[in-house]
Amino acid sequence: MMLEIRGLSAHYGRIEALRGIDIAVDEGELVALVGANGAGKTTLLRALSGVHPASAGAVRFEGRDITALMPERRVDLGILQVPEGRQVFGPLSVEDNLRLGAYRRHGPDVEADIRRMFQMFPILAQRRRLPAGTLSGGQQQMLAMARALMGQPRLLLLDEPSMGLAPILVAEIFTAVKELKRQGTTIFLVEQNAHAALAIADRGYVLETGRVVLTDTGTALLHDARVKEAYLGL
Numbered sequence: 001m002m003l004e005i006r007g008l009s010a011h012y013g014r015i016e017a018l019r020g021i022d023i024a025v026d027e028g029e030l031v032a033l034v035g036a037n038g039a040g041k042t043t044l045l046r047a048l049s050g051v052h053p054a055s056a057g058a059v060r061f062e063g064r065d066i067t068a069l070m071p072e073r074r075v076d077l078g079i080l081q082v083p084e085g086r087q088v089f090g091p092l093s094v095e096d097n098l099r100l101g102a103y104r105r106h107g108p109d110v111e112a113d114i115r116r117m118f119q120m121f122p123i124l125a126q127r128r129r130l131p132a133g134t135l136s137g138g139q140q141q142m143l144a145m146a147r148a149l150m151g152q153p154r155l156l157l158l159d160e161p162s163m164g165l166a167p168i169l170v171a172e173i174f175t176a177v178k179e180l181k182r183q184g185t186t187i188f189l190v191e192q193n194a195h196a197a198l199a200i201a202d203r204g205y206v207l208e209t210g211r212v213v214l215t216d217t218g219t220a221l222l223h224d225a226r227v228k229e230a231y232l233g234l
């Protein structure tokens with residue numbers, strides 16, 4: 001397994017936000033973690049990025065224990081997160097946002113990768129000189145994903161890319177996520193939008209108040225009666 005999370009717990013003061021999480025992601029997989037607001041999805045991604053400490057358990061990445069590794073070292077290993085709410089640099093141009101995504105790299109291949117991002121997301125090419133803050137929500141999500149790709153991720157962590165987007169844009173973003181998987185990026189996607197996430201995921205996990213309560217293939221979870229009732233409004 002590329003990523004192995006074993007018995008992971010995390011706290012905010014006395015509040016236990018994650019309670020013994022076991023999750024694994026294999027190289028090349030697209031794995032979704034779905035759960036309601038407050039279930040602990042963002043906390044888990046923050047623990048994987050190293051910006052929130054684990055209070056118990058372990059995280060292994062490509063065979064190595066990274067539980068106590070500094071966030072920058074995890075970026076160097078290729079673990080890159082697209083944060084909740086995109087967080088692009090609003091006053092900077094689209095192109096400069098992309099360049100910032102490559103800040104730990106050097107050399108001419110950065111410019112080639114920027115051209116590759118513009119091919120993948122043509123709307124960003126059209127807006128390359130505009131401040132990122134002038135983009136729509138869907139375009140900012142594309143920029144946030146492209147910026148993370150500029151860091152050459154081995155494992156891409158996506159925190160609710162569909163948040164606040166109209167259904168047509170959600171479909172566009174998830175098409176882009178599928179395309180990234182097709183190109184070989186390993187993806188761990190956390191979402192409240194269980195339907196959209198499970199529909200594209202190889203495998204999925206359901207998180208409730210800090211615990212994994214169900215896991216199966218994406219398709220099986222989509223058709224699971226408990227998931228339908230609790231998350232799909234069916």
Ligand SMILES: Nc1ncnc2c1ncn2[C@@H]1O[C@H](COP(=O)(O)OP(=O)(O)O)[C@@H](O)[C@H]1O
Pocket residue numbers: 012015017035036037038039040041042043044
């Ligand atoms: N900075 C914080 N301080 C205290 N509690 C927090 C903080 N951030 C999140 N929590 C709590 O931790 C739990 C999990 O939150 P979070 O990981 O943001 O969930 P999700 O991303 O699934 O909506 C929630 O009960 C939330 O209220």
Ligand SMILES: [Mg+2]
Pocket residue numbers: 041042043084160
């Ligand atoms: Mg969240």
